Amino acid sequence: MSEAIYDEIGVGYIHGRCADQRLATALLNLLALPPRSVLAEIGAGTGNYSRAVADHGMSVVAVEPSVVMREQAEEHSNVEFKAGTAENIPLPDNAVAGVFSILAFHHFKEPKIALKEMRRVCSTGPIVLFTFDPRKIEKPWFADYFPKVWADCFDFFPPIEQVESAIRSQTKGSVRSIPFELPADMKDLFAGAVWNRPEFYLDERIRLGISSFALADSMEIRDGVARLTADLSSGRWDEKHGWLRNEKTFDVGYRFVHALPHGDQNA
DSSP: OOHHHHHHHOTTGGGTOOOOHHHHHHHHHHHOOOTTOEEEEESOTTOHHHHHHHTTTOEEEEEEOOHHHHHTOOOOTTEEEEEOBTTBOSSOTTOOSEEEEESOGGGOSSHHHHHHHHHHHOSSSOEEEEEEOGGGSOOOTHHHHOHHHHHHHHHHSOOHHHHHHHHHHHHOSEEEEEEOOEETTOSSOOGGGGTTOGGGGGOHHHHTTSHHHHTSOHHHHHHHHHHHHHHHHHTHHHHHHGGGGGOSEEOOSEEEEEEEOTTOOOO
């Protein structure tokens, strides 16, 4: 996990990023652990999901390398932040009952080492990752306005099957992936969350909370925003894609990957 990325782009991250309770509930259901369990979130960012999980009675160690992100975190009595990377988790062996990571796996420098570390600190419990695979959906309208950002997703995010295979090889347990259809009013405004609300992409503060935008070429973003603004103003966007505004949920390619240790057949 790169310390530098979010030290550079993480300022103001919290503007559009807050835990969506439906995603948090799905996460808790997959963790399936009793209240007061001690968990670790790896790549916790500003701790949105650490706090959401802690609100349900869990204790969470939030591991995050970026000081910029940690400084934006709100305090919570059941959340402890630690500076550290996924490849060197600052916890002893078997320290936690479960591990989770929300939209951070693609930032890990050495994914296999990170997965081995997760299993080291959680030898008998679940590991749950929430990630994205652009190969699981047809080319979205988003790609018409930001084609390079869309193309880069295929390099940025590994195939979900590859993630499953890496977890299986490093943790020696059972692994499955579960689609998570995004609600129409998703509260956590990551890249795909506004699949039916294109106006949100016009807000620079929202874009800066999305790493694929924050790291993209500024000229491409400026051009895409201009074309999207024009199409929204003329009604062209709604002529082509307005049906999305009537959908309650949509599969945008986001997946949970759920891993249990060897011998556990409950996956």
